[in-house]
Amino acid sequence: MATGDTAHRLACSGVADIAWRAPWLEPWRTPGQAAARRVQEGLAVHRALQMAPAAPVRLVPQSALPVGMAYEQFIFDTGAVPTRDNLHDFFNGLVWLQFPQAKRRLNQLQAQAIAAHGVGPVRGPLRDALTLFDENGALLDAPAPLWQALVARDWQRLFIGLRPLWRQARLVLFGHALLEKLVFARKSVTAHVYCAPIAMKSEANLDAWLARALQPAHLSRKPFAPLPVLGVPGWWPENERVCFYDDPLVFRGPRALL
Structure with missing residues (x-):
């Protein structure tokens, strides 16, 4: 479980500021509000999201990603999504919960492009579009x-x-x-x-x-x-x-x- 200080930092960084009644959040409201509440109560983001009923993806702490390994390659190889305790990764995990098939497809295409061309300083047109x-x-x-x-x-x-x-x-x-x-x-x-x-x-x-x-x-x-x-x-x-x-x-x- 995250410490109280971590939960407070997360709340200050935006989780507590999400206006769930905004019209663009209508598809995300039910799972999102529940997860945000758990974050504010002290859970790390990956655990708060993972508690969704029948979660279709395994979220893990960022520390599970080996140093030097490409993020997309890790997801492709393990099926687990490294998740930081911030607002950006909170929404990323939420999208994984709602659109697991599409997110897996995006990851598959990223991993295939990495395998073919390496990570490199330039992504290329396909990886640019995927990102x-x-x-x-x-x-x-x-x-x-x-x-x-x-x-x-x-x-x-x-x-x-x-x-x-x-x-x-x-x-x-x-x-x-x-x-x-x-x-x-x-x-x-x-x-x-x-x-x-x-x-x-x-x-x-x-x-x-x-x-x-x-x-x-x-x-x-x-x-x-x-x-x-x-x-x-x-x-x-x-x-x-x-x-x-x-x-x-x-x-x-x-x-x-x-």
Whole structure:
């Protein structure tokens, strides 16, 4: 069990600041609140998460990772996820609990790339895409006009002209770094969104689909669209004002062709 001092440091570093009623945390609320409560009561993060009913993954303390061994390779070889006592790894473990198949697939692809090319100072396009999605990804199930406007970065159409269509859409955040950033939400927080052309009726349904969809050739092309998540209708009170979207530093236009 973590000491009282450790639990206090964890609480100060953000676990106690998670606003579980935030709309983007709806899929994570039930397991997340229970785990956060256990952390604040004194448990280390890996133990607090591991206590989830029928936990589909084995979380271990960071000290279990041998010095000099690649993190992804260790997970692939042992099936265990090294977990530090911080907010970043709290969310990583939470995503492992909710999306075990997709997380295993990401790890498998990372381990295969490491085996083929080594760790190296440069990841390469596939590992870059895997890391980007793992850290900052989100999944959008939405009517085609919304996706088209998002890809085009036509923010006025996406968030104002097509605003009623958002009632038919569902955005699920996947990246643990993304979830961490939103604990102290700011307008510029941007997800890299992957199109989920299925009805996302449950996380289990979505997990199985995503594990199959994560294919190297497709991922290497980085098929993600940037989305400032606080622009999503209903996710942030300030976006009820049209001028919220008149910020070119956040809602950037398409990149100019060279």
